[in-house]
Amino acid sequence: MSRPTNLVNSWNEWDPLREIVVGVADNACFEPTEPGHRPQLRTPDGGSAPFPTGPKPAEMIERANEQLDGLVRLLESQGVTVHRPVAPDLASPLRTPDFQVENQYCVVCPRDVMITLGNEIIEATMSRRARYFEYQAYRKLVYSYWNNDPGMVWTVAPKPSMADSMYRQEFWEWPLEERHRRMHSSEFCVTQDEVVFDAADISRFGRDIVVQESMTTNRSGIHWLKRHLEPRGFRVHPVHFPLDFFPSHIDCTFVPLRPGLVLTNPERPLREGEEQLFLRNGWELVDVPQPTSTNDEMPKYCQSSKWLSMNVLSISPTKVVCEEREKPLQDLLDKLGFEVFPVPFRDVFEYGGSLHCATWDVNREGTAEDYFPVNDYRPLAEGPRILG
Template identity: 75%
Template sequence: MIESSGAIPVVNAWNEWDTLQEVVVGSATGACFEPTEPGNRPQTRGAGAAPFPTGPKPAEAVDRANEQLAGLAALLTAQGVTVRRPSPHDFSQPVRTPAFEAENQYCAVCPRDVMITLGNEILEATMSRRARYFEYEPYRKLVYEYWDADPRVTWTVAPKPTMADAMYRQDFWEWPLEERHARMHDSEFCVTQDEVVFDAADMSRFGRDILVQESMTTNRAGIRWLKRTLEPKGFRVHPVHFPLDYFPSHIDCTFVPLRPGLVLTNPERPIRETERQMFTDNGWRLVDAPQPVLTNDDMPPYCQSSKWLSMNVLSVSPEKVICEEQEKPLQDLLYSLGFEVLTVPFRDVFEYGGSLHCATWDIRRDSTREDYFPAVSYRPAT
């Protein structure tokens, strides 16, 4: 049973970098392959590749991923961090609602996608894909424990979208890359603007300021809902865009804050220039990540993420970062920036859609709400 202890609430995280005290690490147990649906067209990598598999993941693949997730949990425990794990869940069950059906669900490897801590508040995202509609369930028992333990903890659940056919652009996946390039400034992707849609992993916390990436998994209605919900509580919500990313999904492989004044950036996905100004006007340094060790072609055959999972690091404190074991160029950069770098093998988790940051949900950091952008000119919610 969780108990409240003193000045810091049991749920307390205002940014991505302050000293980590408690975290949830995901699990591959029961994981299934992502089904094809209007918001997702998974493909096997490689020329002449076989059709994408269906149903439960092979036991050996689950075991390999769980071994590396356990390794991350052990490393965090050795750093004095309390580690919690999601409850078991049968992802092989189909999803059926009045508006849609999905043949199976996905996994609980990436809690970051669905759950986020905003100060002393737990927020459950809507999610954008049918197979992930009930992905909050493995974390619900933990949420109740935190909520029951401390009256300072609040809990907000975003409105569930219908995920009906009309919520998606059915022809999006057939657009040639040239059309994607021509329309890149429109920020129109596979999800329409008619319903509130967002994944929590499209959000990044900077004290009182929250960045939200408009993407394939977060639309403008979702950002508008976040602004109206969070700004009365003292947050400032900033939409951000990375126009050269033709299939944007989740900000933590593109724009990763490491400590106050420093962001690790993706050299192939620069932030829109007018949005970069928020950082340059406030003295922040944006440093490009080196090219990953793996190319996109080298990624695991069932991985739907890009080579830039290399950037998906987890900050233990403003001076200490966990990096994937084989990403030596990134480790060298982090060393040069003054960080202590811890490493852990994590390649076998990649096919589940994430790396170290994706596979965790930070519950408590030793932090307070700070204003890191005093020079920002801000327009409140409308």
């Protein structure tokens, strides 16, 4: 296969990595309470103790940056070009015509905001107020690609209002049985009235795009992705994980590592029937082992679950970066034939993710491939197609 010459080229999660963006913890703040998010401390009285506000302490930022820098050194040692965003002022209050928050959040997790689909970069709408303008940290990089790659396509998804009416604020008070009943209709904290999606709810399989319907991506967001991408030759597949009561971002639940292999979460199986796309095409779905930490043992300010353990980053179809404490997962990856690169990353957890979340790959070797020839896909709309 000839190597693509364009700067922007990434069709899946596993092809050999050539260029990537790694986040920074500079200027990070504690994420505020808002209709789309209710942060809580991981302490015995976490449900009632107040969550901190304002800028994070300097020593906390330094620890996270040290581990982010360690990931950069590893990637560069593997021949990967790494870029970093520049964090803007995040501590000042933010106000739009429809909402206000006391501060923004951080720019540690570019995966949540930005996604590369072939030769196209898409800026997601985002689903939380404190992250509304997070894309600004990446604009300088995007303009560099735009100015230097004439084949690049740059798309900015429509920004939602994030007004009170966009949210089901009662969602956070539903008892477990009510939440379970409603989630089968995918009723979460975001309503269906506006286009809403985080980029990290998307997983890329060449011509096929898998999108999780969740607290951070609604059906309107998935419909926008279908209308935008299907005329360009992609096939968009909504997926659901009905035992996940707070679904947000697919990369702690369903993680492809190479053609034919997906790491799966034993506590969050796919909705019955949705696994058939993979099984009919010979894919193996492998449950990961239990993480080394329980949810209660996660870092004090972390809002993600213990399943950050499976938030790994593929350097190639044979090389995977894994958090250093997750020895059971490392052993499984070794048995599956991967070369595993353990790195410390636990101090990054409280910024919204782990290794996959903290990165945004812009260039991987390879081209558009059809990994699902047995496919009942029906295009939403016909139009010009860019895939070969």
